Amino acid sequence: MPVLGNHYGRILEDGELQLSYEDGDFVIHYHEHLFPVAPSSAAEILSRAGEDDGSKESRIKAEVTRLNHDPDALDTVIEQQHYRLAFWRMADTDLGYRRFFNISDLARIRVEDKTVFAAVHALPLAWVKKGWVQGLRIDHPDGLWDPAQYFHRLQKACPDAWIVVEKILEPKENLASDWPVAGTTGYDFMNLAGGLFVNPASEEVLTQLYADFTGIQQPFEALVHECKHLVLTTILQSEIRRLTSLFEEICERHRRHRDYSRQELRRALCQTAIHFPVYRSYVSASENRVSEEDEHHINAAIEGAAMVRTDLDPDLFLFLKDLLLLQTRGALEAELAMRFQQLTGPAMAKGVEDTAFYRYHRLVCLNEVGGDPGRFGVHPRQFHGACARAQKEHPLGLLASTTHDTKRSEDVRARLALLSEIPDPWADAVRRWASNNARHRSGGVPDANTEYLLYQTLVGAWPIDLERICAYMEKAVKEAKVHTSWTAPNNAYERGLADFIAAVLADRTFCTDLENFVADLVAPGRINSLAQTLIKLTAPGVPDIYQGTELWDLSLVDPDNRRPVDFALRRRLLSQLPQMSPEEILTGMDKGLPKLWVIRQALHLRRTLPEFFGPRADYCPLYATGQKADHLVAFFRGQDVISLAPRLVMGLDNDWDDTILELPSGKWHNVLTGDEADGGAVRLQELLHRFPVGLLMKRK
Template structure:
């Protein structure tokens, strides 16, 4: 039977938070009610990596975070506590770094490396002629050589080209050249002969098709020892090194012999010799479609599953893989039927996960979008759109047009190399239309990729799976609308997505390869064009600019939300329910604050206009655009601590965040050519407004207080829904307190677990004495976040007690009637005689004042929930432990929400 978590808790394992730290908080997580630790990648990564996605060796646990033995002991403790472990794995890419010994083996040995086909490197690329592109020079190679920044060195690992802290290994041809020169300079024949013997030994080691890695290392070690023992050889070596390092032509000639080409990092915006993660040069992708690559990479992962050290795996960026279908089948076979498997997957709009994948679901971005849209007022869409256009006249009027524009911008300015590689693939596969010029086909391919409505389609054979072709047709229809002049070329490209029965097998194979290759780039293009560009430009309501969500879907009605929950229950009932992740743009509770703006657009317009006027008066030499100001004001509303206190830490966090936001937007600054003057101006303005401008703070604080009040109440709704809707609730580290974080790395700040443990124990003790008095204390002091911690822990424990109900129970929407029926939502879960009933409030700004709570009869009056006849009439309140009885098949909200803003009831039939 597959392991299904009752809940997960995401931990960022890193050099700052080691396995030992995770072990220490296990009792706290158990007391909190968590069933499963959900860990970020903990395999060897680049030194100091805070996130673990830049893996350098998947065969060992990161020494900076712990050891395999430590994890084995930790896993034993986890299981003794009745808990499980869900491990994040990264099969799409590894670090492009000298610390990646597998990749350096390719640079050193070329086709004779056992890892030659392991990485997704285009050895047929005409610009690199069978060599590996190494794009990490700060300037073009000629300038780097002129400035003598490259050095030939000899270390205990052999000869290498050194560029600051990076060393790139020389191949055997380089050894032959250099060692013969050293031998020639040796003062005695014996020393020269000894060195030539070592060279001969190296040549013998490399005689086989695949060089024995251990034999090579041993030969290099012996060579190093020989050079170290003979002083005259050391002197000769220094002379040779100095001779080459002082002569640009000699160094260049040596570089031309290597299996790699050093080049300027910005060259990757025009040409690409390997597949990278998104547009990150430092992450090189893997050829995971190869069975030998799969087996090699997953060796430790298989051990973790075989030894039952982990109960689940989360697959990072499944969309980057050439063949996700086959990969997931192999992973299921490797992991076994009992292991919980989920994938990280962005779903667009009405898109659903392929129903044939052998997995339990995804990592929860779709749920994050649904609950966000539920909490956004439908009536606010048109009003907020008008407010945005009124205050920011040059803002993009149409979101979808902006998405297309930015995706095209990314293709033309940052992924031109990837585009050219796809175009060349058409040529080498004889799939290029004969009658159209190359430029027309390039334009058609550009428009098609930018018009793709989802991250990618799936399928590893023709015909493509059901559901894929409608997406393809939608993409081509949009492409034809955008570029009618490319009709002929687009029609040809469309023909490649299906096989013709009259075509030979070779052509079908080439067409399928092209289709699957394009799908490895539509995802990165969407991520960079939408998440990392459009989301920082379209600022109507930035809380919707979130991973997995989209401003294109402003809100969901209660009925639409219910339909999605029922669909989830039918398809992937054990997907995660996430509200915060390491990828989210802002904290889960910052978003609920901003959703309030959709309820009070008129007040927001008045305040934002006033703040813009104040900000523009503060402008010095550099004028900040209105779009950036509009973004800033929403950011401040989201990030401000509930007490409104502005300290140096908050200023520092904003100063780190704002340049990143500006560079992602690529409007007034960018990563390639940062406009530091503009960035500094925005940082200076922010500090001025928060710490020195009394007029701004006098206007800002009252409005902030109002938004913050409704925000934390909405957060309770968001929390309870996450914990009780179909799916497995995930708690991101530290989010048992209010989460007002900004995008990574702000959301990876250290978590004070001692304080959380202290608060949890205090709550437990107070609850034993008087639950209702505890409710009053929690609600009177929301700033300390104990109210969220209480709700989370109470519901998590109930989930564990009623795990089958929440894992397998059906989902029944319930009808709310009465004068405040539009301000509440209710549903029930039911499984084999067990019941729970959930009630949450909404649209709070028009329900209660900013100093009131949505409690009791004075708020809810005659509002009640209609119970179908087959539902129990006797219920127990999970928070107050009071018995609640229905009257005439109705439950009064005045009773259910008497002491706490959300309600969770249980019953048995």
Template sequence: MPETGPPPIPRATYRPQFHAGFGFRDAAALAPYLARLGVSHVYASPYLKARPGSSHGYDIVDHGVLNPELGSEAEFRAMSAVFKENGLGQVLDFVPNHMGVGGADNPWWLDVLEWGPDSDYAGWFDIDWDPDRRYLYNKLLVPFLGDQYGAVLEAGQLELRFEPEMGGFAVWAYGTHKLPICPLHYERVLGDAHPELEQLGDAFSGLPNWRPRVAARARDLQAELAALTRERADVREAVDAAVRRLNGQPGKFETWRALDALIQDQHWRAAHFRVAADDINYRRFFNINELAGLRMELPELFDHAHRFVFSLLEDGTLEGLRIDHIDGLLDPKGYLERLREAAPRPFYLVVEKILSRHEFLRDDWPVEGTTGYEFANLVLGLLVDPAGEEGFTRTYAEFIRGGEPFAETVRDCKLRIMLNEMASELNVLARDAARVARQNPRTADFTRNILQRALKEIVTCFPVYRTYVDGTVSPTEADRRDIDWAIAQARRNETDLDPSVFDFLHRLLTTDMVAEPRSGFSRHSVVRFAMRVQQYSGPVMAKGLEDTAFYRYNRFVALNEVGGHPDHFGVPLPAFHKANAQRAARWPHAMLGTSTHDTKRGEDTRARLAVLSEMPEEWAQQVQTWSRILRARRGDVEGTAPPDRNDEYLFYQLLLGAWPAELTGTGMPEPEALRGFAERMEGAMVKSMREAKRHTTWAAPNTAYEEGMLSFVREALAPSRSGTFLDAFLPFQERVARLGFRNSLVQTALKLTLPGMPDIYQGTELWDLSLVDPDNRRPVDYDLRRRVLEEVSAALARDRAETTATMLEEWHDGRLKLALTATLLAHRREHPTLYAESTYEPVAVSGPKADHLCTFTRRHGEDALLVVAARFPARLEANSGWSNTTLAWPQGAAGVTHWRDLLSGRVVESRGEVAGVGALVGEQPVAVLAPDSRGRA
């Protein structure tokens, strides 16, 4: 029987990214540092077996073994032992929605390619074996070719090979993708030129007589063939000759006819990668052909995929799981309930879930919370000055000479995704909707075309990633609200369609049409359709919003973050407090993240850019000046040559946000010092342009346009060629960076003190001025961090006040951020109940600068914490001091007469009912105060 009881709750986690360059031995060496930093758990990226060369681990090919590129089983066990010796548990990022396919590494996928719908694993992948595209009946589309099938075949890049170890035959595309030949067709390969091979070929052709042991009998025959070729040179030569007869000569298409005929009879159809948009017949992770969706709702698949991870939970190696892409599953709630029931012991469980602005995590999901995208945007929103929105909007429109509302950008991008990369999935949904319609005479005349147009518009208008209708109960109020909204908007947009089609789809998506018996509709078909639409709307939102619209709408890119809302400029203080109080009440152990492997900008890049919201007029002047300088140098005074004005505007924001701290305030940098940063900027701009899909794309790069942008970047960052630009840029950059680091410290303190469980992404204990991945997955200099932690800890132990003041002045090296992180993690370790179970209460502030402060208390029994965080540093710099601005002492902390700032050690005596803010924060942007042991009433 599984153990019962509350799950272990991490105090704080640290996220390292495992890959071939950072394996189990590297992580083990990190354990003493992480323990000293103060986290309780290592939050590991996926380390189950992935495709060779994977840089992230999300393309798992075997859930049952460790990734050999990360190290051996012994090294993994040694790492886990070292973690435990240092008081560190583990939380694993687990991927249930999809697997890596293609290549030659996924045994399930290869078996499906070999046997088609008769494979034992055919039902485990989400494959449509009976599509409208009849040429794919009982076939699996394999869209991995870089050119038309015929061209690849003629070029000799589809080659039949014999595999002597297994005794099998497969076609290899580019020598990389293995496409097995079905053993039923081996006779056509082996031929009759050799008597033993003729006999074996005959045995392979007789495999159907061995049902239901066809596959097992085939393995026996393959083993016999392998043994023969090992033992007898004449047999091996005969096999090689048979293979040569089928392979042609590169450049001579007629010589490939025999292999083509054999390929046509297989259970796979090799095709150009672009064919996937129209004809894909397996569910993918978003639109990535190499990641195939799994039907994790199947009990036998669930048991198989989780067996190894459950063993790690059972022996205590793991204490928690982070579930990747929960919205990709057919039934997220059902999956999570089964996960809890089947696990051998209680464990910490969070889900990667992106919440829309009005959306809340489902109360009936048995989880501790989300991985914190909404928190990252909440904290950033607190630092953004809403007073700057009008100026920013005007500057953006004037600079790019046009523009459209963000909602229109999102709509256009979602439509583009459905008309291009994900058109095939929409076709299938329309087909299935038409099949349901034909089940009842009242709806039989709804054609597939009409239903497809209506569905496309509904999905475009969905205000959330997905709903969670599952047919077990009536749709929730939240699901009905979102479906009602989407259909109401779709009706207004698609006025050429008869309104009745939207009535039909409304009843279909809510499953209302089968709420009563004898509806005339198949309940199974209706519920299945509604759930499949939910699996489709999420990827469309992700690809349309995050991966397209976020790269087109560049008004203020600090807001263009995963889970963010670029059209909402800042978070009002009451809304910030309300969100934290709700988390404390419902999800007190949710993960709080400010950087992840998926964030578009580093946490300190965003915090620095937030300063711009306070100076919209100055920002407008700066970008116009920079543009004139750089455009004039290129002879483009009118600003019409590449890059376009929108990409240029993005470049200035990224340049300002990511400019290295060590190059700030040092004058004109040397060319060598800028070279690495320039390469990072070029990579980020290429990705941004291709994701925007306006001038260039991943599938069809426009090298001329891209080179125009890259040469623009190079000229801007070459001191010998653009000294005038850098002379204009650097003073403003220095000011913004100097103010931005104060935002960074506030952001760090809030993550470590607000209700929830904080996570630190690898390396971000020092400044994280990264750009979009892969820039945010660069190697981390842990030797530097170990050294800085040792030095800072020793200095603080000698004199906290002086050390803090020095670090505040010398902010460039990031020591103050690491010191703040370690200090607050130490306090969390010493007061676990305060952070895990305490209340959250805003503290009233009054005076002329009340809106500059975010103050709150955490209390549990007699233990308490008071946090005073200053925001809007540019406005504070222009009007310094906290004169006449006060806050009310926490009423529930009766008896506390002295409070100590944890970082600086400064002690404040609580006299009367209010305190002057200046006495609490001093020169620091944030103060975290705890009752001081020297005095209680």
């Protein structure tokens, strides 16, 4: 148990480990941690206490006091336990159990065991049975031994429950078809919808700007491999060590592979995990099942690893591939395949989301959970195709735009996406700010890459106070693990960064320039946010509204996005909306009234017309014609609802020129403005002149 703040012997001799007797049981205390004492060693303590005179209670207390004042005697008791207390730094290399990423206090349990499953799920399943809970959100399914088996068992236990899974899908990856779940928790949708507001035409310019400013020209894919290697050889060392021991034992049983060294086996496993293109595969040893998708991913990982590690015997990679594809029989062989799958997910999560995303800052609105910063923008046709598939395959999946785990709120990302529409002004601003702030740097702190992240963060979250931005930047550089980290903090670098931030925020020249730059982004950023919100509320799936995002929310990664929310304010504003005209609502733009209005009206429409948003509803793209047709994302829900959302709005100024939308015959009512429109060719300007987005309902 690697929970001690120093070496075990030092902690023991300093008196930080203490034995106590509470309610008839012996307990070992280490600050807030409590550890049980095995019955056998407890019996020994009791037997020694029984040799003295006096009451039983006083004899036990006297023996406990004696042990706590004798490090050697207390050490004997502690060493008799079924666990070993150790310095926390040993966790990365010598941990004897699986843990949640690098959090040693969160031991993973074998939920694949039916008895464990029953114990773990007894309470939530009781809530479901009583009707207190209608759905379950399953986090981190990729850590399971056999996710498909787990979800079938869960579905059988609560057949009527709505179940969504926090499965992170890479681009072009599909949710496993044999999982009986409603869908994901919506990170795939978040990145798909967010990509609509990124202008792909600016990719080359922003890539060059990033390279020129930071000196970094490394492709994102190469950075991913580098960061996955880092976490596999540091915080995931214990996982690799156990897997290597298993691989070594297997090789000893196969004469063609018995002569590989332990180091060769470890390198082959590491490199294959590094090149795994998705979070994990889902082969099932118990059912001898390997899907075509699993085979494709495993082959890609093996080929990539073998191309890089040319110093290793190619036959070793072929043997590993056979093991992962269940083509070599045996209990240990099957265990390796299943255990390897539980390694690649943490390698991806910690290597990419929690390391590479904090090192690669070309356009940070793309650095989101489940996102690919190398994918620059999403075309409307691509978006429509994905939505059509979602309606067919997972019409009740969750649709997220902000969660407790997002790197930036939806409103921060919506504003930052605008930088892709103004690459030249952005480049000028960054160079101007860097020149102005050079005098505030000391000892090369911050480096250019960190400074580039700082400027994007200030633009996205402005106005932001010194405490919040310093806390965010400290976390960012620690997660990046370049100059400092959580396990090896560089206090001098962190102080230098904090001093730099304080200096630039006290610099009126810089702050005035920053405020003027952001001022031009506030209104279009809010339109992006309204468009994104409407899309989420009307696309196939179940919209998820994270606490606080009912109004504008410029929060950053946790703990910033977990601050208290003023729900009384939101209730009060919500009660005022029905009496207000669209124009009055827009005058409350700074308060967030338009966003709250879109949410209210869209949810009301979903409740009024559930048949157009449920699992049997239709989804059909609607395309405009004219000069600015590409600036619109529009689609039908059923035959009677149309959603209209603008995109790439910088310079649009709500002027749609000759852009035309062909509406089906009949009367169409805009639930956001109350306006009416006849079917046929309608100028988009007429539909969106009073409110930035449109939600049309056909009159009966």
